[in-house]
Amino acid sequence: MDEPRDRLRPIDLARAAGISTQQVRNHADEGVLPPTARTPAGYRVFTERHRRALLTFRALSAGLGGATARQIMAAVHAGDLPRALALIDAAHHTLHEERTALHATGQALAAVAEQSPQTHAAPTGDLRIGEVADHLGVRTSTLRVWEDAGLLDPKREHPTGYRLYTPADLREARMVHLLRQVRYPLPDIPPVIHELRASGGSQALHAALAQRGAELTQRSRAMLTAAARLEEYAGYAS
Incomplete structure (x- = not known):
């Protein structure tokens, strides 16, 4: 040939x-x-x-x-x-949806971060895992995955061993849920939650959103x- x-x-x-x-x-x-x-x-x-x-x-x-x-x-x-x-x-359409969701999540995260667990407009008192799942609209298995990843740390009821989520736990769960909605990687969320626990501030939250925004810009x-x-x-x- x-x-x-x-x-x-x-x-x-x-x-x-x-x-x-x-x-x-x-x-x-x-x-x-x-x-x-x-x-x-x-x-x-x-x-x-x-x-x-x-x-x-x-x-x-x-x-x-x-x-x-x-x-x-x-x-x-x-x-x-x-x-x-x-x-x-x-x-391109998917990227646009992710960017729109990121903006909305940023606003939601800022609002949640500014609220204390006591003033949060959510169910009061300690909640069982099923109640938290219903409130967030996720599966109980999802909450367990987040707990295994170190993102949530609910106390245990004595003597049943059932998980009990305080208002602070619920706020953290909402944070995780919002970040996951914009596809923020699970392994990158712990610093955000740790910052919230340590100081109650939103510095790590802003950094997380900025990083996600930079990733979307790079993809674009x-x-x-x-x-x-x-x-x-x-x-x-x-």
């Missing part, structure tokens, strides 16, 4: 994308790269188009995640550009880069 003038080796693609040659082969098998011809000896024949496809996929993965990036590349290689663009649109910029890469590749591949 005649070899393309722009033939590239797997190592060439690997170096361009900063990955291993095995990952290049895996991406070829997954449909991330366009179909490859093979030499009589069975070796894949990669070209400049494959290099561009790989770099486009890497950019898409950084902005939209690997699963969505694979779907987009598969759609492009199937000649279904509208499908690929719809996936991009959906990702990565998505813009990914969209530009996709546009360039779609034009090259057509």
Whole structure:
């Protein structure tokens, strides 16, 4: 067979994308790269188009995640550009919803942080786990997960051993719930709760929200880069 003038080796693609040659082969098998011809000896024949496809996929993965990036590349290689663009649109919509939720959560967290456990507009007295779950609209198993993560520390009723949540515990549970609603990582929440317990202040809360906002901004910029890469590749591949 005649070899393309722009033939590239797997190592060439690997170096361009900063990955291993095995990952290049895996991406070829997954449909991330366009179909490859093979030499009589069975070796894949990669070209400049494959290099561009790989770099486009890497950019898409950084902005939209690997699963969505694979779907987009598969759609492009199937000649279904509208499908690929719809996936991009959906990702932007999700990001917008997360940013809106972050803003609303920031306002809610500030309001909760400013209230003392005694003035909080919530059920008074100690509550059982089921009552707290109903108040927050979560499962009791969720509260147990938060407790195992060190986010909640309810006392135990003697002699039954049942959990009892004080107004302060309820406020902390609301904090955790609000942070989880904006997809704040569970392992990053303990410093926020510890700050609240230690000083009753909101410094850690503001830092948590600022960090989440920075993450969304980074994702937004990565998505813009990914969209530009996709546009360039779609034009090259057509």
